[in-house]
Amino acid sequence: MIPTNQGLAPGEAATRTAAARPAPLPEPPRFEVRRNRPGTAAGVYLTTPQSPHALDAPHGPLILDGDGRPVWFHPVPDGELAADLRVQRYQGRPVLTWWQGTFHDLSHGRGVCHVADERYRIIASVSGSAPADLHEFRLTPRGTALLMQYVPRETDLSAVGGPPSATVLDGVVEEVDVATGETVWRWSSLDHIPVTESDLPYGLLPEPYDYLHLNSVDEDADGDLLVSARYTSAVYKVDRRTGEIVWRLGGRQSSFPLGAGVRFGWQHDATWSAPGVVKVFDNATVDMWPGWESRVAWIRVDAARGETGLVRQFVHPEHLCTTREGAAHELPGGGAVVAWGPTGRMSEFSPDGELLFDAALPPGEWSSYRVYKSPWEGRPEEPPSAFVQDGSVRAVWNGATGVARWRVLAGASAGSLEPVAEAPWDGxxxxxxxPGTARGATHVRVDALDGGGGVVGSSDVVTTEVDGR
Incomplete structure (x- = not known):
């Protein structure tokens, strides 16, 4: 529930008068819903539409309801982007987390990871010992966060046809205490994974050489880490105590034979789905060599027997090819929501792989690296806003959940408002x-109503001429 009138005294909402007409929010990128069938999971979609080629357009974390309508939008400063918006738990409470910063070479980021409470107040921001990368920000039950960094480092590349001294991007994983910002654990890829494992030829892209391209980290039940590296087409189990590689799944030096249907390439978002089962977004392709169909694959890994097998997979009916980015969030019951990277698509599948929900960003360079779906109750600190435009009153309450309808009150003064119109919440x-009878009113207020018709929030009274413009 949303606090009624945000803590105002009884009757106060009826007499508050705003000094000026409120300004609307920048409009977030719109998803076109192309399919919405019964059976989708409960919750809201959490996404971060981004276009490095349209930085003048509004960017930021975006929450959508089950029908694809915007619930909350947090515009970031011009020139910045956001990534990895999701619901996690911190100090025993649900929170929103996301990365915010700038892109570099369209492949990694330099920024800060934020934690916000149900009132959308940022209560913590962390980056570790260097600017945080956009690919991962995972909270742990210990009050820490796992995040990644791309750190330039000099190394010998003669083994891959490069010079004996060149700049390489070291894939770094850090565990950071959220409350203090202190780094409590650090792992360097160059100390444990040689450049000879890379599938990306040296010199194909400008330096620094991104030989590994880390893009996800997950925690194992035994405390070890599961790390995904796109440019080696491998998933690594990392011993937390020593930093050594326990085993490799895929890549040039896979620790196990890859069973039928297991082989993947250029992947993202490798996480544990269940004991012994790894879920991975298999891009199966990269920008330089597009054309292969991408998928979400669940892979059984039996390290004791040295065996692997394909458990199941989800593919889009349109056979989407995701040359970069991409992720899948597994839902309770076995379904999943999937972000298809630069195709601009997001989808929800049933446990048996039926496409239930499908939406698309505007054509062009818009994408969403990841998408999640989770229950979320937002309680904004600010009350609703109202402003008049083109013969309508626009009711805005950014981030409020649980609003079923809007009621408009209008009159000749703040003390003479009467209900004149209602409409269902629509974003x-x-x-x-x-209505025409209210066009001469000079004062307007909106009330947010819950499913039972109770008032859960009221705007200031806006003094304006309602002239139908």
Whole structure:
């Protein structure tokens, strides 16, 4: 539930008068919903639409309801982007987390990871010993966070046809205490994974040489880490105590034979689905060599027997090819929501792989690296806003969940408001047409109503001429 009138005294909402007409939010990128069938999981979609080629457009973390309508949008400063918005738990409470910063070479980021409470207040920000990369920000039950960094480092590349001294991007994983920002554990890929494992030829892209391209980290039940490296087409189990590689799944030096249907390439988002089962977003392709169909694959890994096998997979009916980015969030019951990277698509599948929900960003360079779906109750600190435009009152309450309808009250003064119109909630910015009888009113307020018709929030009274423009 949302606190009624945000803590105002009884009757106060009816007499508050705003000094000026409120300004609307920048409009977030819109998803076109192409399929929405019964059976989707409960919760909201959490995404971060981004376009490094359209930085003048609004960017930021975005929450959508089950029908693809915006619930919350947090615009970031011009020139910045956001990534990896999700619901996690911190200090026993659900929180929102996301990365925010700048892109470099369209492949990695330099920024900060934020934690926000249910009122959308940022309560912690961490980056570790260097600017945090965009690919991962995972909270642990210990009050710490696992995150990644791309750190330039000089090394010998003669074994891969390069010079004896060249700049390489070291893939670094750090565990950081969220409350203090202190780094409590650090792992360097160059100390444990040689450049000769890379599938990316040296010199194909400008320096620094990104030989590994880490893009996800997950924690194992035994405390070890599961790390995904796109440019070696391998997933690594890392011993937390020593930093050594326990085993490799895939790549040039796989510790196990790859069973039928297991082989993957250029992957993202490798996480544990269940004991002995790894879920991976298999891009199966890369920008330089597009054309292969991408998928989500669940792979059984029996380290004791040295065996692997394909458990199941999800593919999009349109056979989407995701040349970069991409992720899958497994839902309770076995379904999943999937982000298809630069195709601009996001989908939800049933446990048996039926496509239930499908939406698309505007055509062009818009994408969302990841998408999640989780229950979330937002309680904004600020009350709703109202402003008049084109003969309608626009009711805005950024981040509020649990609003079923909007009621508009209008009159000749703040003390003479009467209900004149209602409309169902239709996103964080809902337009409610004014009837002709209210067009001469000079004062307007909106009330947010819950499913039972109770008032859960009220705007200031806006003094404006309602003239139908």
């Amino acid at each position: 964080l910015d809902t337009a409610v047409p004014l």
